Amino acid sequence: MTDSRRSPHEKTILVGLEREGVTRWDVEDSLTELRQLAATAGAQVVDTVVQKLDRPTAPYYIGKGKAEEVARKCGEAQVTALIFDDELSPAQGRNLEMLTSRKVLDRTQLILDIFARRARTREGRLQIELAQLQYLLPRLTRMWTHLSRQSGGIGTRGPGETQLEVDRRRVQERIARLERDLKEVRRHRTVQREGRLRRNWPVAALVGYTNAGKSSLLNRLTNAGVLSEDKLFATLDPTTRQMMLPNRQRILLTDTVGFIRKLPHTVIESFKATLEEVQLADLLIHVVDLSHPQCREQMAAVDATIAELGAHGKQTLVVFNKIDAIGDREVIEGYLRFYPGSVAISARTGEGMDEFFQELELRLSSWRMRARFRIPNTESAVLAELHRVGHVLSMEYEGDEALVTAHVPPELKFRLAPYDIETSPSV
Known part of the structure; x- marks a missing residue:
């Protein structure tokens, strides 16, 4: 999870990868957007580094030589953080922080940081905290690199792993609580939506x-x-x-x-x-x-x-x-x-x-017209499309068929013509 109290003048270097199937133009465009994201978060970008590789490397995302070059640039420019244009694995983030002695962020962390700053309502804050914790959970081990005992096995269970397990359990409990709260948000939205439907x-x-x-x-x-x-x-x-x-x-x-x-x-x-x-x-x-x-x-x-x-x-x-x-x-x-x-x-x-x-x-002219369809229950794909694209007003079952009344756009009504019973003015 990123630190929302980051200094507004924090110096950063952006890092991107020109991989197989991605043009240099696409990389530059993505990095330009990353620079905008960094500025939105209050960071000052002092340099941009791009490496051409077929695929990201497992240890550092970029090559080790390029990672060492970036580490030297951090010292020369007094950089406090690195921002990578793609999501890093927990191992990549840990290795880069150890090599550069700098904070390492990826695009996901940066976006989550911006969301955390901008959310104003309780719903927005719940949603962004859930996203942050879901991102953090598999990376908790990275936060315990200052403790020597991290892996399992004989003679390795110690206070570091014990505390890690406690933190992981607390995060999981908080995630479960947030998910329950957001279910309540969905329920409340459903009530609001039903009120809108009554207005037609x-x-x-x-x-x-x-x-x-x-x-x-x-x-x-x-x-x-x-x-x-x-x-x-x-x-x-x-x-x-x-x-x-x-x-x-x-x-x-x-x-x-x-x-x-x-x-x-x-x-x-x-x-x-x-x-x-x-x-x-x-x-x-x-x-x-x-x-x-x-x-x-x-x-x-x-x-x-x-x-x-x-x-x-x-x-x-x-x-x-x-x-x-x-x-x-x-x-x-x-x-x-x-x-x-x-x-x-x-x-x-x-x-x-x-x-x-x-x-x-x-x-919206089709909104004033109601269409009625008789659809066999075996046509589940047709029913699913009607729910997804149209606005279902009522559904009744007669034997092996469903009688559906709905507002539909003209193109969907045309596709469903074989099932159309009648079309009447909306009331």
Whole structure:
């Protein structure tokens, strides 16, 4: 677990690996993002080291010679910490700390540190503490390197291992307690969600890469007053607000935590109580920072995370944001042609908002229509897709068939045409 009290002027060196199948350009881009993460955490980056290897080495992640070179640089530049661009194994982290006599962090630890600083609500603090402890548990031995007796066997059981076992048990007990607390959070969210369903309002979830402008868009649409900064992970805690479209359709908008490449799995697991809003939304609004040079790669990272959450296939409106920072209009038009049905806006200036509202109304037009399906119980995949992509209102069983009433997007209704009984106006 990282130390959240780290000096705001801590000097660091970033370390990356150009491995087989990864281009130097990809490595440099990832390290640029790592530098932003370090700055967000309050660190000063004094140097960047990249080594080309087929795969990470077991002892040091990088080669031993390169690790020794990094150790010398730490002394010359008075560096206090090293930050690696990938997650290190417990052994790699321990070996690097012994060799360099410096604190060694990886990308996961850095992200967890930022999350710990930014979480404001009780739910957010519970989620980040759980992620930190899950990351820490297999690394407890590394924290006991000052004790000589660490391994098992005859004559090796001593106070060091005894204390290690005590710490491990305490961490496991705390993890269990946090998981119970987060189950209660999920239960509370379910109650809130049932209240929304009684209003019969569609729910749209804002998703996107961190710093894409989701909070800025939510503020413009609803005056939510959510913190909006030009920093990675400026906001963590979810915010849901209602809004009325120009056609008088009421919807609920939920802002979610920003995604990132190499988002730690422990973070995704711990934040599922928050991110399940993505799973259960009727529409995803994918906000993209069009001014970023790697916006396509960022879109792919968001799509991958959505798939990991089990929300793939949902109706999605792609919104290209920050067009006020684009000088060439042809670039904007090119993206709109490549992604049919997308819109280009500036959440900061309001440019393009009329087109955004028109497209949002079109995407939600299916909300006013209910479809009824008769699906054999043997078609479990069809039922699962209906639950994942549509909005199931009721389900009854008649013999070997399920009668399902649901709001569905047009493309899903078309795919399920063989099971369609009727379509009627929503009430």
